[in-house]
Amino acid sequence: MKKIVKKWAAGVLAALLTMIFAVPGAAAISPSSPNQYPGIDVSSYQGDIDFAAVRAAGIQVVYIRSSVGSGFVDATFAQNYQRAKxxxxxxxxxxxxxxxxxxxxxxxxxxxxxxxxxxQPDCRLAMDFESFGDLSVAQINAIGQAFIQTVAELSGKEVVLYSNAYTARTVWSPQLAASYPLWVAHYGVDAPGDSGAWQSWVGWQYTSTGSVPGIGGNVDRDRFTDGILLSGSSIIPDPGLPEEVHDTCDYTVQPGDTVWGIARYFGTTVDCIAEINGLQDPSLIYPGQVLRILCEGGGTGSGGSGTYTVQAGDTLWDIAQYYGTTVSALAATNGIEDLSLIFPGQVLIIPGGGTGSIGNGYYTIVWGDTLWDLARRFGTTVSYLAELNGIQDPNLIYAGETIRI
Structure with missing residues (x-):
């Protein structure tokens, strides 16, 4: 009898401790409806896609990146859309x-x-806003609201908000959650975790290293519910281009950086960076300083139609090494016959497959990188990067691995 009492007391105590120390909001969120459709999301990083093979493999929904910032069109957007349809x-x-x-x-x-x-899309138009720099939570929400609302007004279509679970929980407001459904990214789990004010998801991106016939290399894998589908399918009207077309981003200065080197990285000029940031002496910058970068036509980018403006002293070998491509690929892409003959001001098209850059949402790890360094560079945290990419051990990343930023 004493043993029974002891066992009963121990059980009650365990239950009480579970209630007291349980992490608030740790419960998983549910799909918005029982029907689920296997899906993927793609961009120029996936290269040439055989969508017939993708469809034959059982994929039913595909999200396609069309554009970045204020002036960059994904090089594979039109092709991907036509072939997927x-x-x-x-x-x-x-x-x-x-x-x-x-x-x-x-x-x-x-x-x-x-x-x-x-x-004529079949699914909600999606906002992917995940690199915030030094913006406050209030500013992030105001920017997100302005973007989504304008897209809905100009297109006449419903919109979905894409976010990882951590940002959904810590950044996005209940007001946005009440108005727009969630396409959540959460890797390495059986179900998406606590996502703040959202109680359900219409899309769940569960890995960035999926494999699908018809696609070479890794691809994001998703599950979608009926809630991702548009209530009506019609052609998107053309509101015309905005008056100014610039792509901008923030860059946090690292030890050893120079304005010249940063300008080279982004395909802009020292004078442009100095003017935008009010730098009286461009030689005086310091680690941790946040610089505003303005790149005409979408900046350097590493995929598809990314470009680089040749600087004095550059060689094709240097540029190829920097972007993770080859001299022969650069020469073939740009019609260069004499590999030793390039000149300052010349604009080169960078073939896909180079290293990641700020603003495109991905980064390809190079030897010597640490998650801590990348978090500092992109103005985020180690825990955020780890959760977003399903990294169990933040000390263990590999050169050549592509992660979301």
């Missing part, structure tokens, strides 16, 4: 937001809708 897939389109003000958000929204005008 021809294969009978349900198609959604998304835009990667880089805005740092509400006015810029509205401008980027107009650029997005203009880019996708003439298409």
């Amino acid at each position: 021809a294969a009978g897939l349900q198609v959604g389109l998304y835009h990667y937001v880089t805005a740092r003000s509400e006015a810029e958000a509205r401008q980027q929204a107009q650029f997005f809708v203009s880019t996708i005008s003439g298409t």
